[in-house]
Amino acid sequence: MGDLVLQKIAISGPTLASMIQRLSSSPADLDGLLFGHVTCIAPSALSDDSVQSTSDSQLVATISSFLSFPSLLSFYDSLGRVDSSRLTLTNLNQKPLIGWFSFRRKTPLRPSMRESSVTRSLPSNPQLYLPVQNASSESLFAPSIFLLFTTPLQDQFIQTCQYRAFQFQSSNLCFNPLPIDIVNIGPAFRGHYGAFSPSSALPFLNCELKSSSSVNECRNEENLFGMERIAKDQSELDMCAEGMQIGRLNQLIGPEAVNYTAGLEDLYEKMLCKIESLATLVEASSAKVVEQENHNRKLRYKVARSAGLE
Amino acid sequence: MSLDGFPPFISAQLHYLINHFPDKIKVEQVLSGGKTYTGGLDRFTLLIPYCLDYIKWDIIYNAEFPLAPPDIIFGPEDEDFYPLHMTGRVGEGDLKFRSILSDWNYKDPTRLLALIQELRDRYMAYQKKRVGEVDDDRLTFEISTICSREGIEMQISSGAEKPEEVKFAVPLMDMNINKMVHGCPWRHPQKIYLQVIYPVGKKYASTPSAPRLKLMSTTELRALFTIEDVKLPSWLDGMCMAEYLPHLEESLQKQVLEAVSLIDIRRHFIEALAPLFGRPLEADPVFCRKATFLASSGSFVFLVHFHISTLFPKQQPALMLQSSQHISPQGIPKKSSLLAEYPWSPRWEASQMAERIFDFLADESLNFKRFCNESQPQH
Numbered sequence: 001m002g003d004l005v006l007q008k009i010a011i012s013g014p015t016l017a018s019m020i021q022r023l024s025s026s027p028a029d030l031d032g033l034l035f036g037h038v039t040c041i042a043p044s045a046l047s048d049d050s051v052q053s054t055s056d057s058q059l060v061a062t063i064s065s066f067l068s069f070p071s072l073l074s075f076y077d078s079l080g081r082v083d084s085s086r087l088t089l090t091n092l093n094q095k096p097l098i099g100w101f102s103f104r105r106k107t108p109l110r111p112s113m114r115e116s117s118v119t120r121s122l123p124s125n126p127q128l129y130l131p132v133q134n135a136s137s138e139s140l141f142a143p144s145i146f147l148l149f150t151t152p153l154q155d156q157f158i159q160t161c162q163y164r165a166f167q168f169q170s171s172n173l174c175f176n177p178l179p180i181d182i183v184n185i186g187p188a189f190r191g192h193y194g195a196f197s198p199s200s201a202l203p204f205l206n207c208e209l210k211s212s213s214s215v216n217e218c219r220n221e222e223n224l225f226g227m228e229r230i231a232k233d234q235s236e237l238d239m240c241a242e243g244m245q246i247g248r249l250n251q252l253i254g255p256e257a258v259n260y261t262a263g264l265e266d267l268y269e270k271m272l273c274k275i276e277s278l279a280t281l282v283e284a285s286s287a288k289v290v291e292q293e294n295h296n297r298k299l300r301y302k303v304a305r306s307a308g309l310e
Numbered sequence: 311m312s313l314d315g316f317p318p319f320i321s322a323q324l325h326y327l328i329n330h331f332p333d334k335i336k337v338e339q340v341l342s343g344g345k346t347y348t349g350g351l352d353r354f355t356l357l358i359p360y361c362l363d364y365i366k367w368d369i370i371y372n373a374e375f376p377l378a379p380p381d382i383i384f385g386p387e388d389e390d391f392y393p394l395h396m397t398g399r400v401g402e403g404d405l406k407f408r409s410i411l412s413d414w415n416y417k418d419p420t421r422l423l424a425l426i427q428e429l430r431d432r433y434m435a436y437q438k439k440r441v442g443e444v445d446d447d448r449l450t451f452e453i454s455t456i457c458s459r460e461g462i463e464m465q466i467s468s469g470a471e472k473p474e475e476v477k478f479a480v481p482l483m484d485m486n487i488n489k490m491v492h493g494c495p496w497r498h499p500q501k502i503y504l505q506v507i508y509p510v511g512k513k514y515a516s517t518p519s520a521p522r523l524k525l526m527s528t529t530e531l532r533a534l535f536t537i538e539d540v541k542l543p544s545w546l547d548g549m550c551m552a553e554y555l556p557h558l559e560e561s562l563q564k565q566v567l568e569a570v571s572l573i574d575i576r577r578h579f580i581e582a583l584a585p586l587f588g589r590p591l592e593a594d595p596v597f598c599r600k601a602t603f604l605a606s607s608g609s610f611v612f613l614v615h616f617h618i619s620t621l622f623p624k625q626q627p628a629l630m631l632q633s634s635q636h637i638s639p640q641g642i643p644k645k646s647s648l649l650a651e652y653p654w655s656p657r658w659e660a661s662q663m664a665e666r667i668f669d670f671l672a673d674e675s676l677n678f679k680r681f682c683n684e685s686q687p688q689h
Contacts, residue, residue: 027345028374072378078411080394104381105343107353107370112383117394153341174390297374301349304317304376 004038004132004141007058009165010181015063019101020161022068023149027297029104032068033075033087035095036061038141040134059132061098061145062183070293080117084125096130099145107150109164111175119146119168119175144168146175315340315351317373323422324354330423333359333498338366342373349373358430361465361479362505362526365433369422379414380422382429387467393432407432440466441476446510448550449476455552456480474510479503479526480551483559483566490570491534493596500531502562506551520545533597535569536620569620573598575660576618579627582660586668587614604634607675611635614671617648626654629667631675636682644682649674 023030042057069075076082087097100122102115111119123129123142130141146166151159166175252260316324328335336357343352352373357364368383384391393407407428415421441464442453456462461481468474480503487500507522523545527537543557576598580590587603591613594600601616613632619625629649636644652670654663 025345028349029343029370029372072372072375078379078414079408104353104370105345106341107343108368108383108386110383110386110389112368112370112381113392113394114381116392120392120395153339173392173395300374300376304319304373 003144003169003171004059004139005169005176006038006061006145006167006178008179008181009061009063009145009147010183011063012183015065016182019066020149022066023103024159024161026068026103029072029102030068030070031072031074031100031102032066033092033097034063034066034099034101034145034147035092036064036098037096038062038098038130038132040132040136042134060181061141063098063145063147065095066101067095070296076114076118076121078114080114080121082118082121082124087122087125087128089127092128097128097143098130098141099143099147101147101149103149105151106153109148109150109162111146111148111166115146115148116168116175119144119166120170120173122168123170142170144170145178315342317350317352317376319376319416320350320352320371320373322419326419327423327426330420331426335359335426336364339368343370344373356426358426360430360433361437361463361477362503363465363477367426367429376416377414379411379416379425384433388433388436391433391436393429393436403428403431434463437463437465444474444476444510446476446508449508449510452478452508452551455550456555460484476508476510478506478508478551480506480555482555483563485563485566487531487534487566487570490566491573491596495596496530498528498530500528500534502527502531502537502566504555504558520547520549533599534573534620535566539621540565572620572622576622579618579622579660579663580616582664583616583667585661586664605671605675607672607679610675610679612675612678623656623663626650626652627667629671631671631678633678633682646674646678646681 038059038061040057041060075086100118102112104112123144126140126142128143130143132139132141144167146168147163148166149161149163151161163180165178165180167178168174169176252264324337328337337354338357339355340351341353342350344350350373352371354369356367356369358367365388366385369380370383371380372378394411410421410425410428438457441449444450444466453464456478459480463479465477466474467477482502482504488494488496503526505522505524505526509519509521523542525537525540525542527535531537540562543554543561545554573596580593580598580601583601583603584590587605590601590603592600592602599618599620601618603614603616605612605614611634613634615630615632617628617630619627629652631646631649633644638644652674653666658666
């Protein structure tokens, strides 16, 4: 399959910021996977502002999330060969993989020997290829993006993070540097908003009233399976709603509403409490994770020190 | 060099590399990759000799993960050097190189050396392939005729500003100079190289221009032989390296043999000084390039330093007098300037040379004494 050549990479400000936060708080070098989607963007033809317009449509990869690993050699070995059994759709939680990133402090901003090998073998599993959105013809994108982060050689008063994006071209075995757009509000990003698709991790909930489903009884098996899922989602939602049904929302309109808002507010309050307790749970568990990470570090440290004594 | 600040497993490997690499290797830009410095230093730049120059490779260990082998970033000019990519035939060397990384044992101090040596071999093959791809008839011919020479290294250099050039480092003469010097102190084998730089021909140029030639030697060889004194035979139009090298090697071989025989002449000269000046306080026993004697003129006691060049006896020794009684305000003993102008003939016997110098110094010591006393601060 021929390479699909990207014109640029887009990343939203918050995603980039959370990545940099993750990197700069890491005690050592770090790497991980990048998720997102690839879109064919037709440049806006409107020109009441000074946007340079190109006639060709552009292929843009958008990084929407990432996953970092706490240790080196996590999904590849010391020769940079990707272990494809670890990168399956199930392992990745069905997330669309578009590439990977590496962060190493105080090093040149060029791909290293191992990094180029990992980047080259990342697209080895065709199952992970992504369909390009908005494309005129059916085309698949192989995860070939490499995002490299480093810090300046000299320590600085201001924390500085340097980064550079590449696409690896398997046809001529070279890294093609790519510009990075940090998606923001403004005329330059109109194309992005046209092609925006929400990528929420929450399941799609069918809020249709149950009674209405009985109207069309004749459904094929595939939809039956779909209905089972909807029923399961609904029961999960009902558990949160504590008997509050969607039909009762009707009561919010009209004269009865005044009595009814109190009940609704009560429900909100309970939900907020739940969220709060969830937050404390998360806090406690991440404290445990940090503790474990520190413990691991100390163990590794011991190993490193012991080597010289033998 | 001090290797403090590295975790023990890195410093053991780096020490071993520096002490066992066949050539002089330098370490620069030693840094720590941790958020804080608690983990210790774990990344540095290695300057590895290649083609009479250095290639700079960044070696990146990870103090937090000692079990992982180091990663390497190559120079910006070698962007498409991917030693880990397997393309086409897998040779024995490839397998050996890959096994170094896949069976990495951080406790084994020899690993970094093995890795760097294998990578350098891979780099040599990569440069050879690149040079071979250059579209230039003369270069293609040169490579086909001298490629089999052992130890030849080549490199292509191209930048945005400078024109493309191909550089060859040709080791000359298959002789072990280290073995020829009695009591040889050199740790690395001493070699003489010819550097040949070919501009890559423009297709429309009618006659290819002559390559730039330069003789180079390992630095320690200077004690025996000054490479700058060798006059290169001229490069005739239409010549090729295979024609040029045999003549050069023949004449160089003679000169090196002569330089080795000159050691004994210098030794003989120093021995001839002893009956007049007494036993030397200090003398260079291997190359006989330096000797220091204690002398006196009346109550004035001073040292005489002899600096004997590699061209001795054609070139007379340079002398320097150093007073044992006069000290400058900075606390340094008073010294004369280098004395290299005095009666001399290379045809004299060693004993006559010694006598003439002795006579010359008998007069010169008076001048030196006066110089020392004059500049002495008045009390």
